Amino acid sequence: MEVTTTWYLVLGALLFTIGGVGLLIRRNPLIMFMCVELMLNAVNITFVAFGRELNDIGGQVFVFFVLVVAAAEVVVGLALIVAVFRNKPGATADDISVLKG
Amino acid sequence: METAVFLVSAAVVLIGAVGVIAFRNPVHAALSLVGTLFGVAVLFVALEADLLAAVQVIVYAGAIVVLFLFVIMLLGVDRVENLRTEPLTGQRPLAILVGLLSLAGVLVVLVGGSVAATGGESLTEAISDTTPNVNQVATLLFTDYVLAFELTGALLTIAVLGAVVLTRRPPTSLPDGDDTDGGED
Numbered sequence: 001m002e003v004t005t006t007w008y009l010v011l012g013a014l015l016f017t018i019g020g021v022g023l024l025i026r027r028n029p030l031i032m033f034m035c036v037e038l039m040l041n042a043v044n045i046t047f048v049a050f051g052r053e054l055n056d057i058g059g060q061v062f063v064f065f066v067l068v069v070a071a072a073e074v075v076v077g078l079a080l081i082v083a084v085f086r087n088k089p090g091a092t093a094d095d096i097s098v099l100k101g
Numbered sequence: 102m103e104t105a106v107f108l109v110s111a112a113v114v115l116i117g118a119v120g121v122i123a124f125r126n127p128v129h130a131a132l133s134l135v136g137t138l139f140g141v142a143v144l145f146v147a148l149e150a151d152l153l154a155a156v157q158v159i160v161y162a163g164a165i166v167v168l169f170l171f172v173i174m175l176l177g178v179d180r181v182e183n184l185r186t187e188p189l190t191g192q193r194p195l196a197i198l199v200g201l202l203s204l205a206g207v208l209v210v211l212v213g214g215s216v217a218a219t220g221g222e223s224l225t226e227a228i229s230d231t232t233p234n235v236n237q238v239a240t241l242l243f244t245d246y247v248l249a250f251e252l253t254g255a256l257l258t259i260a261v262l263g264a265v266v267l268t269r270r271p272p273t274s275l276p277d278g279d280d281t282d283g284g285e286d
Contacts, residue, residue, distance in 0.1 A: 006212055011114065013207040017207075037161075049148060052228070058226065063150070070161075076264060078172050079265075
């Protein structure tokens with residue numbers, strides 16, 4: 001049985017869906033961040049799979065940039081979470097809905 | 102062989118992903134995330150993206166997850182979340198419904214019209230069989246995409262500055278009277 005690009009695309013779509021559902025149902029901001037990472041990884045799989053399908057190295061270069069932006073996003077996001085948790089220990093996403101300390 | 106590699110790592114990826122959203126303890130969720138990221142790295146190897154597989158392990162599993170764990174441990178937010186109660190009535194069925202709808206949409210776009218959705222072949226540069234993967238990606242990064250490369254460098258610097266500014270305590274909240282008299286030695 002040959003592994004085609006479609007298999008990778010279906011896997012990416014499933015991973016993206018799991019991440020999106022997790023983002024919607026969890027309330028812990030840290031877990032929500034991890035779900036965003038899952039969605040980014042799903043997109044990365046899709047990029048590389050399409051890059052191989054279309055014989056184009058640009059997909060891999062783009063994944064490189066996605067990785068860098070994901071790292072920057074995690075740094076700023078975790079700093080925000082630390083700042084929020086310092087004032088409100090154990091806060092969930094519902095407790096900070098007014099965006100005000 | 103490739104089929105076995107794909108099936109095993111796809112199972113690891115999906116089980117890890119379900120673990121991230123199903124574990125009640127954030128530490129377990131972070132460790133489950135490591136499993137998913139390693140599975141994705143194996144898939145990158147299977148797709149002949151060697152540089153990305155290495156970067157995936159080093160940056161994601163080595164740096165980002167460690168950062169997550171640091172925040173969990175330092176803040177003591179490893180409290181177990183109660184997943185039995187729903188904050189909003191019907192939130193979970195609706196979330197799963199939305200997930201299934203978006204899955205259907207993504208599958209239609211990706212699998213149904215793959216080439217139509219992305220354009221022609223080898224628009225950037227064809228994947229070479231002779232040049233090593235690292236050399237090819239690096240050549241493209243430092244020629245065609247050098248402006249974007251520099252901008253991501255600036256982005257990372259700004260992110261570090263932002264993190265420092267955000268987590269800095271204001272001077273008034275420093276604990277006063279922390280043994281300024283000293284001198285008992």
